[in-house]
Structures are given as structure tokens and as C-alpha cells.
Amino acid sequence: MDLNQIRNDFPTLQEEVNGKRLAYFDSGASALKPRVVMDRLAQFYEKEYSNVHRGVHYLSQVSTLAFEDVRGKVQTFLNAAREDEIIFTAGTTESINLIAYSYVLPYLGKSDAILISEMEHHSNIVPWQLIAKMNGMDIKVVPVLDNGALDMQAFDNLLTPDVKFVSITHVSNTLGTVNPVKEIIEKAHANGSKVLVDGAQAAPHMTVDMQELGCDFYVFSAHKVFGPTGVGVLYGKFEVLDQVKPWQGGGDMIETVSFEGTTFNVLPHRLEAGTPNIAGVIGFGEALDYLAKIDVNWRYQHELNLLDYAMKGLKEFPQVRVLGTVPGKAAVICFVIDGVHAHDVGSLMDMNGVSVRVGHHCTEPLMKRFKVPATARASISFYNNKEDIDQWLSVFPKIFKFFG
Amino acid sequence: MESDLYQQLIMNHYREPHNHGKLDPCTCHAFGKNPLCGDEVSVYCIVDQNILKTVQFEGAGCAISQAAASMMTEMVSQMQVDDLYDLYERIDQILKGELESGELSGELEHAYAAIAQFPMRTKCARLPWKTLVNALQGKTENISTEND
Numbered sequence: 366m367d368l369n370q371i372r373n374d375f376p377t378l379q380e381e382v383n384g385k386r387l388a389y390f391d392s393g394a395s396a397l398k399p400r401v402v403m404d405r406l407a408q409f410y411e412k413e414y415s416n417v418h419r420g421v422h423y424l425s426q427v428s429t430l431a432f433e434d435v436r437g438k439v440q441t442f443l444n445a446a447r448e449d450e451i452i453f454t455a456g457t458t459e460s461i462n463l464i465a466y467s468y469v470l471p472y473l474g475k476s477d478a479i480l481i482s483e484m485e486h487h488s489n490i491v492p493w494q495l496i497a498k499m500n501g502m503d504i505k506v507v508p509v510l511d512n513g514a515l516d517m518q519a520f521d522n523l524l525t526p527d528v529k530f531v532s533i534t535h536v537s538n539t540l541g542t543v544n545p546v547k548e549i550i551e552k553a554h555a556n557g558s559k560v561l562v563d564g565a566q567a568a569p570h571m572t573v574d575m576q577e578l579g580c581d582f583y584v585f586s587a588h589k590v591f592g593p594t595g596v597g598v599l600y601g602k603f604e605v606l607d608q609v610k611p612w613q614g615g616g617d618m619i620e621t622v623s624f625e626g627t628t629f630n631v632l633p634h635r636l637e638a639g640t641p642n643i644a645g646v647i648g649f650g651e652a653l654d655y656l657a658k659i660d661v662n663w664r665y666q667h668e669l670n671l672l673d674y675a676m677k678g679l680k681e682f683p684q685v686r687v688l689g690t691v692p693g694k695a696a697v698i699c700f701v702i703d704g705v706h707a708h709d710v711g712s713l714m715d716m717n718g719v720s721v722r723v724g725h726h727c728t729e730p731l732m733k734r735f736k737v738p739a740t741a742r743a744s745i746s747f748y749n750n751k752e753d754i755d756q757w758l759s760v761f762p763k764i765f766k767f768f769g
Numbered sequence: 770m771e772s773d774l775y776q777q778l779i780m781n782h783y784r785e786p787h788n789h790g791k792l793d794p795c796t797c798h799a800f801g802k803n804p805l806c807g808d809e810v811s812v813y814c815i816v817d818q819n820i821l822k823t824v825q826f827e828g829a830g831c832a833i834s835q836a837a838a839s840m841m842t843e844m845v846s847q848m849q850v851d852d853l854y855d856l857y858e859r860i861d862q863i864l865k866g867e868l869e870s871g872e873l874s875g876e877l878e879h880a881y882a883a884i885a886q887f888p889m890r891t892k893c894a895r896l897p898w899k900t901l902v903n904a905l906q907g908k909t910e911n912i913s914t915e916n917d
Contacts, residue, residue, distance in 0.1 A: 706831035708806055738807040
């Protein structure tokens with residue numbers, strides 16, 4: 366693959382930041398978009414735009430076909446068994462909330478528990494806390510080891526018969542840890558528990574195969590997979606997804622409506638009330654087409670090579686501590702510098718054209734566990750290159766000098 | 770570069786803060802915290818006949834929040850409370866980049882103008898000021914500049 370050509374596909378990478386070339390290391394928060402995605406959005410709005418479903422006029426047919434075509438692309442991307450296992454939502458957060466309110470809340474009660482982990486994003490903690498207040502279920506938390514790995518011994522012990530649901534991240538957005546989700550799913554199923562996997566940080570980087578994993582639900586966001594914002598995916602294994610209660614009521618999700626009673630549409634429409642994010646979904650389809658042209662194994666290996674190169678470079682700087690060092694981790698570097706606040710690190714990086722994220726990364730329990738108030742995070746994507754890493758590394762001596 | 774000079778001044782205040790430490794007894798105090806970034810500042814004042822006789826602070830957080838607190842204590846010392854409210858407005862204008870370089874007086878105001886170059890960080894510099902004003906007005910609950 367020609368990395369320079371790939372970089373040319375992303376207009377934002379050609380921008381300067383504070384007079385410096387841009388080294389973008391915030392793809393974990395949101396990925397940059399290839400030009401084809403923006404072009405597709407413009408073309409759709411200019412030439413094909415209309416609302417989807419139930420239209421008989423030309424434009425409504427074109428837009429409906431384009432929209433529904435993306436469902437098939439997502440099915441292929443996830444290797445899902447059926448197209449109607451793909452539900453479009455507003456993002457990972459909405460996908461999790463949908464399952465929390467329309468599956469876990471109605472089916473679990475006081476004598477039940479759900480199992481999550483200490484490395485979850487707030488979006489995979491707070492929805493469960495909110496519904497636990499309503500149905501009285503217990504929330505159990507699998508701890509994280511010092512190297513950032515999930516404590517599987519503890520997982521085994523916590524997976525008791527009362528645990529009816531397990532919700533776990535595939536890849537930690539903070540530590541980069543790649544969890545043994547297949548093992549988790551198998552053990553959970555043997556225990557009679559259903560499993561949701563938060564794939565927000567996995568889907569942009571690696572092969573995610575629903576039939577191979579066997580999870581009940583898998584969720585991710587389009588904007589981290591080089592697509593537009595405001596689109597998410599909820600995958601559900603058909604037999605399980607079919608048990609999910611209606612989420613939002615409205616148009617599209619019904620079969621017939623009367624004041625005596627309403628009957629509901631089939632999947633996937635039953636869980637997609639109202640006008641969806643039509644253009645966003647269509648733009649996401651273009652992003653998936655773009656990704657399909659670049660070998661996923663090449664992409665992931667390239668990211669891991671850059672991670673390795675970056676970690677070797679960091680060895681020059683003993684003042685820098687990296688959180689999450691478990692072998693086989695994804696290309697995320699969460700770091701703290703002794704005596705320098707993460708926000709100051711972020712601003713100095715920014716002055717030198719380097720975009721990193723700072724703060725608690727929506728994983729406050731994890732920050733508490735590692736006893737840091739905030740960290741800086743460099744997340745690597747396939748469009749990054751060695752020059753980006755060199756530019757990032759070159760800021761550290763400036764930070765030490767400034768705060769020395 | 771001029772802004773480098775003021776960055777150096779900010780760093781000096783961060784490394785060796787002025788008027789640092791708890792004041793006990795004091796006539797009023799307040800605690801400000803930006804929960805998302807974790808910056809914390811406690812401001813203590815001794816006010817006598819409407820004059821800020823002594824203002825001290827303690828806290829933890831990024832360089833900008835702590836230096837801004839230190840610089841603030843320098844600027845407000847011996848000031849009339851009414852004048853302090855005017856200065857509070859003026860600092861806000863400086864941090865919004867609304868004043869030209871020629872309209873600024875003193876190196877501390879220039880230092881605040883240097884912070885204005887980082888719009889995402891001006892909330893850090895405003896935290897001690899908002900905490901001080903709230904202390905004087907007797908409001909001590911949930912002081913933050915993250916949603917301003």
C-alpha cells in the first residue's frame with residue numbers, strides 16, 4: 366500500500382495547525398474523513414435527496430435504495446448472518462442505551478446482575494447505573510490488572526448464575542487493551558448470560574466477525590470508522606434482537622396504528638423510529654467502501670509498527686509513564702509526565718502541530734484505579750506515518766525544558 | 770517573541786506561586802473546581818473596610834490555572850472591592866481577546882492576553898477569578914468555569 370497516496374485521500378491531513386504540519390493522533394476520539402465520503406454527501410444532497418421508505422416518487426426510491434444498500438455493506442463489514450440484524454442508531458452511546466432500556470431493563474430484575482469492567486467508557490457504565498435504579502439489578506465490575514489487562518481470574522469468579530448480561534469493551538479506548546472477547550462470550554453463554562461488545566475502538570482497526578465471535582450484540586460508531594458523525598450501528602443476533610422491545614415509538618417502526626392498539630413492524634425497522642440520519646448512513650457506506658479497498662491486516666500491522674516505533678522512541682524519556690502495557694495491545698498510547706498536568710502537555714503538543722486528547726477519556730474509574738487525575742492520549746490510525754511519530758516525540762524535550 | 774516572554778512569566782508564577790497558602794482566619798473564602806479537567810483553586814481573603822487587604826490561594830491543577838491564581842493575587846492586593854469587580858470584567862475581556870495590545874497595562878495583563886491565544890484553556894485562567902468573586906459575594910457552591 367502507498368501510504369502517501371492514502372494520506373492524500375484525507376484533506377484534513379494537508380492542513381497546517383499553528384503553522385506546523387499536522388500530526389493527528391486523536392482518531393480514537395474521531396477519525397478524519399476521506400474525501401470520497403464528503404463527495405458522496407454532497408452528491409447525495411444535490412442529486413438524490415429525499416426522505417426514505419414509503420415514497421413512490423423517483424427521488425424517494427433513489428434515497429431508499431442508497432440508504433438500505435448501506436445495511437448490506439455493514440452486514441458484510443461485520444460478517445453478520447442477516448441484513449436485518451443491523452440497526453442504525455445515532456452512535457455507540459445510543460446503541461448501548463437502546464439495549465439497556467429496551468432489553469436489559471424489561472427482562473432483568475432485583476435478583477439479577479450484569480457484569481461490566483473497570484476499563485469501560487462512561488457510555489458502558491452510566492446507562493446500566495440508570496436502569497439499575499429502576500429494576501434493582503446489581504452491577505458487578507471486573508477489575509483491571511496493573512499492565513492494563515482484564516483480570517480474567519476475577520471475571521471467572523464474578524460470572525455467577527445471577528449474571529444475566531455481560532457488557533464489555535472489545536478494545537479499551539484508554540489503555541489499548543484488546544480483551545479476549547471470544548473467551549468472554551463463550552464463558553458467558555455457558556453461564557446463560559447474553560453479551561454486548563462495545564466495538565467503538567475495535568471496528569476502525571481490526572476484523573470484527575459476528576459469526577466468529579458469536580456475541581449477542583455488537584455496537585460501534587460510524588464517525589470513528591471514517592464516516593460522518595451521528596450514525597451508529599447496533600448489531601444483534603436475530604433471535605436475541607427480535608426479543609428487544611420497541612425503543613422509540615413513531616413512524617416507520619409500526620405496522621398499523623389505532624387508538625385500540627398498535628402493532629409493530631419487523632426488524633430492522635421496529636427499532637428505527639422516525640426519519641433516520643439518511644445522508645450520514647449513506648456517507649458511512651462510502652467510508653466502508655473506501656476501507657474495503659485497503660487490506661485490514663495491512664492497516665492493523667501498520668498501526669502496530671507505528672506503536673512499536675513510538676514506544677521505542679519514548680524509552681529516551683524516563684519521565685514519561687505509559688498506562689497500559691499489555692502485549693498485543695492496540696495502537697493507543699496513554700501517557701503521563703511527572704510534574705506536568707495533562708492539559709499543559711496537550712497545549713504544548715498542539716503548539717507544535719500535534720493533536721492529542723487530554724483528560725480522563727470518559728474512563729474516570731480507570732483514572733482512579735491508576736491514580737492519575739488525567740492523562741494525554743495519542744491514538745494511532747492507518748493514515749499516520751513515522752514523521753507524525755517523530756514530530757510527537759520531538760515535543761517531549763520542549764515540554765521538559767518548559768517545565769524543567 | 771513577545772508571547773514567549775509572557776509564557777515565561779506564567780511559568781515563573783506556576784513554579785513559584787505568590788501569596789500561596791491557606792489564610793486562617795479570613796473574612797471569606799471559596800473553593801472552585803473544574804470537574805472535567807480537575808483544576809482546583811481555593812481563594813482566601815481578608816477584607817477590611819471594603820478593601821482587599823490580603824488574598825491568598827492554594828490549589829492543584831494545570832500550569833495556567835495555578836499561575837493565573839498567583840498572578841490574580843498580585844493584581845488585586847489592596848484593591849477596593851468595587852474596583853475588583855471592574856477588573857474581573859476586564860480580565861474576561863482580555864481572555865476573550867477583545868483588547869488590543871496597546872490597551873493593556875502591565876506585564877500581568879499581557880500574560881493574560883498570552884493565555885487568550887489558547888481559547889480552550891481560558892477557562893483555566895478564569896477559575897481563580899470566578900472563585901474570588903464568588904467568595905466576596907458569599908456564594909461558595911459549585912464554582913466552575915467549564916460551562917461559562
